[in-house]
Amino acid sequence: MTETAEGRQRSRLALLGAGVMGETVLSGLVRAGWDPTDLVATDRRPERVAELEAAYGITMTTNVDAVAGASTVVLVVKPQDMRGLLSEIAPTLDAEALVVSLAAGVDTATLEAGLPAGQPVVRVMANTPAQVDEGMAAVAAGSSATPDHLERVRDILSATGRVEVVPEGYLDAVTAISGSGPAYLFFVVEAMIEAGVHLGLPRDLSTELVVQTMLGSAKLLRESGEHPTVLRERVTSPGGTTAAALRELEDHKVRAAFLSAMEAARDRSQALAAAARDQQAHR
Numbered sequence: 001m002t003e004t005a006e007g008r009q010r011s012r013l014a015l016l017g018a019g020v021m022g023e024t025v026l027s028g029l030v031r032a033g034w035d036p037t038d039l040v041a042t043d044r045r046p047e048r049v050a051e052l053e054a055a056y057g058i059t060m061t062t063n064v065d066a067v068a069g070a071s072t073v074v075l076v077v078k079p080q081d082m083r084g085l086l087s088e089i090a091p092t093l094d095a096e097a098l099v100v101s102l103a104a105g106v107d108t109a110t111l112e113a114g115l116p117a118g119q120p121v122v123r124v125m126a127n128t129p130a131q132v133d134e135g136m137a138a139v140a141a142g143s144s145a146t147p148d149h150l151e152r153v154r155d156i157l158s159a160t161g162r163v164e165v166v167p168e169g170y171l172d173a174v175t176a177i178s179g180s181g182p183a184y185l186f187f188v189v190e191a192m193i194e195a196g197v198h199l200g201l202p203r204d205l206s207t208e209l210v211v212q213t214m215l216g217s218a219k220l221l222r223e224s225g226e227h228p229t230v231l232r233e234r235v236t237s238p239g240g241t242t243a244a245a246l247r248e249l250e251d252h253k254v255r256a257a258f259l260s261a262m263e264a265a266r267d268r269s270q271a272l273a274a275a276a277r278d279q280q281a282h283r
């Protein structure tokens with residue numbers, strides 16, 4: 001298969017498991033100009049299938065029909081569903097097809113163990129801000145994936161955000177930081193909106209204040225290139241309001257709580273990996 005941009009665009013991509021993250025990828029490909037006739041997807045629930053057909057004009061079919069003739073197969077099921085899916089598609093996969101997994105925790109060795117020998121595999125950790133083309137994805141190659149395969153995955157993901165190629169050993173930490181990361185920030189936003197309401201602000205106004213402050217702070221971080229400590233110090237006037245608030249956050253050990261939270265996410269990713277390895281070994 002040719003690896004020119006045009007060649008990639010014409011090749012057929014099958015996405016299996018069109019839930020939250022699957023739709024994030026599919027919608028990004030459609031926004032990036034992929035012809036819907038080059039895309040095919042699957043999901044377990046009939047109502048979900050109908051919803052996606054109507055939204056994107058893509059063909060929804062069975063897993064086996066989807067992978068037949070596909071040059072790229074993107075797996076976006078939960079880690080617990082991966083083993084069953086691999087055994088379902090393994091006999092039908094084209095030997096040249098690149099298998100891309102977005103599942104948390106499932107390592108490339110486990111994916112490879114469920115596929116025909118030599119099948120190229122790339123593992124990805126992405127996140128939902130890809131829905132607004134501000135995603136962060138990290139990718140790692142399996143033992144049979146070539147630089148061209150990594151480039152193909154970079155092409156797919158870079159349409160909806162930033163992409164880093166990383167050693168696979170980083171992916172549990174990446175999952176804890178950027179994969180799950182949007183949830184921590186939404187949690188902070190929720191807490192700040194509720195605080196605004198507690199202080200007497202109308203909910204709509206509190207929401208607007210917090211969302212714009214989050215967006216503006218992220219933009220300032222990105223565009224100034226300054227360290228967050230410098231930016232925080234510029235907000236913190238001596239003896240002022242910010243210092244009083246930060247003192248409370250330190251007293252409540254919020255920084256330590258973030259460290260523990262991300263260790264817990266990393267540990268959970270490792271536990272999912274162990275469970276997937278175990279499932280594969282006892283198939």
Ligand SMILES: NC(=O)C1=CN([C@@H]2O[C@H](COP(=O)(O)OP(=O)(O)OC[C@H]3O[C@@H](n4cnc5c(N)ncnc54)[C@H](OP(=O)(O)O)[C@@H]3O)[C@@H](O)[C@H]2O)C=CC1
Pocket residue numbers: 016017018019020021022042043044045048063076077078079081084085102103104125126127128179180
């Ligand atoms: N959500 C996120 O922010 C992120 C998720 N991920 C990873 O993406 C993967 C999917 O997560 P998410 O989208 O949140 O989960 P969802 O449950 O929303 O999506 C998974 C979809 O796959 C369907 N499914 C399960 N088994 C099969 C099968 N054999 N064939 C076809 N479809 C199937 C599920 O159906 P049913 O509902 O019936 O189970 C569901 O609709 C996970 O592995 C997760 O770790 C990674 C990064 C971020």
Ligand SMILES: O=C(O)[C@@H]1CCC=N1
Pocket residue numbers: 104175179180
């Ligand atoms: O919570 C999860 O397991 C998935 C992986 C990263 C974000 N969501």
